[in-house]
Amino acid sequence: AQKITQTQPGMFVQEKEAVTLDCTYDTSDPSYGLFWYKQPSSGEMIFLIYQGSYDQQNATEGRYSLNFQKARKSANLVISASQLGDSAMYFCAMREENTGNQFYFGTGTSLTVIP
Amino acid sequence: DSGVTQTPKHLITATGQRVTLRCSPRSGDLSVYWYQQSLDQGLQFLIQYYNGEERAKGNILERFSAQQFPDLHSELNLSSLELGDSALYFCASSVGGYRDGYGYTFGSGTRLTVV
Numbered sequence: 001a002q003k004i005t006q007t008q009p010g011m012f013v014q015e016k017e018a019v020t021l022d023c024t025y026d027t028s029d030p031s032y033g034l035f036w037y038k039q040p041s042s043g044e045m046i047f048l049i050y051q052g053s054y055d056q057q058n059a060t061e062g063r064y065s066l067n068f069q070k071a072r073k074s075a076n077l078v079i080s081a082s083q084l085g086d087s088a089m090y091f092c093a094m095r096e097e098n099t100g101n102q103f104y105f106g107t108g109t110s111l112t113v114i115p
Numbered sequence: 116d117s118g119v120t121q122t123p124k125h126l127i128t129a130t131g132q133r134v135t136l137r138c139s140p141r142s143g144d145l146s147v148y149w150y151q152q153s154l155d156q157g158l159q160f161l162i163q164y165y166n167g168e169e170r171a172k173g174n175i176l177e178r179f180s181a182q183q184f185p186d187l188h189s190e191l192n193l194s195s196l197e198l199g200d201s202a203l204y205f206c207a208s209s210v211g212g213y214r215d216g217y218g219y220t221f222g223s224g225t226r227l228t229v230v
Contacts (some may be wrong), residue, residue, distance in 0.1 A: 037221075043203060044117070045221035091158065102148070102171055103219065105158035 001026050004092050006106035013082045014114050020067070021077040021109045023092030031097035034075040036066065039089040039108070048090075051075060082113045118142065121206050121222035129230055133194040136225045138206030140187055146170070146209045147189040148219060149181055153202040164189055196229045203227075 118141035160173035164183035207219035
């Protein structure tokens with residue numbers, strides 16, 4: 001079974017609008033972390049936001065927020081007030097406490113911001 | 116600049132050849148991770164080193180090997196290269212080999228093209 005599922009291969013959003021990128025995960029480990037990374041066309045991977053499995057509040061970092069629904073095993077990324085520079089690939093990832101230190105990545109969502 | 120340095124940025128080589136990719140982790144980080152990103156496989160974890168010792172192994176082929184040196188830089192050796200090895204190879208580093216909650220710091224990657 002896939003550890004991380006991103007069902008939206010591509011998304012479009014109008015500049016200044018909000019957009020939600022979906023991510024569901026699968027784990028039986030009670031302790032885990034969920035991450036979002038941005039990969040622009042230049043190729044580098046940029047860390048955006050983190051949510052721990054025991055965190056009560058949804059994580060926020062500037063225009064990024066993580067809509068964490070533990071019972072549904074979803075960790076959607078919300079980008080508010082989209083900017084042209086937000087056009088990139090976005091990867092959801094998970095790290096489990098008990099299975100070492102590797103990250104499991106989803107297949108990514110390509111976001112295009114339209115002027 | 117993320118602080119993780121990967122060289123070279125681009126590499127073009129022929130099938131059957133051997134190449135070495137180099138990674139210098141962010142100052143103070145003891146763990147180095149190698150990932151392969153290809154169009155069909157997505158981001159695949161290859162291997163992790165912590166303070167010079169192999170800590171975790173993922174989907175790394177037998178033709179590939181890695182090591183981490185006393186100065187903590189790491190090298191990924193790819194031999195008997197095949198066309199399918201063409202990919203973007205990322206190095207990432209983190210402070211510890213444990214869940215630190217803030218993800219990895221990625222390098223900018225080495226794009227390997229096998230012709």
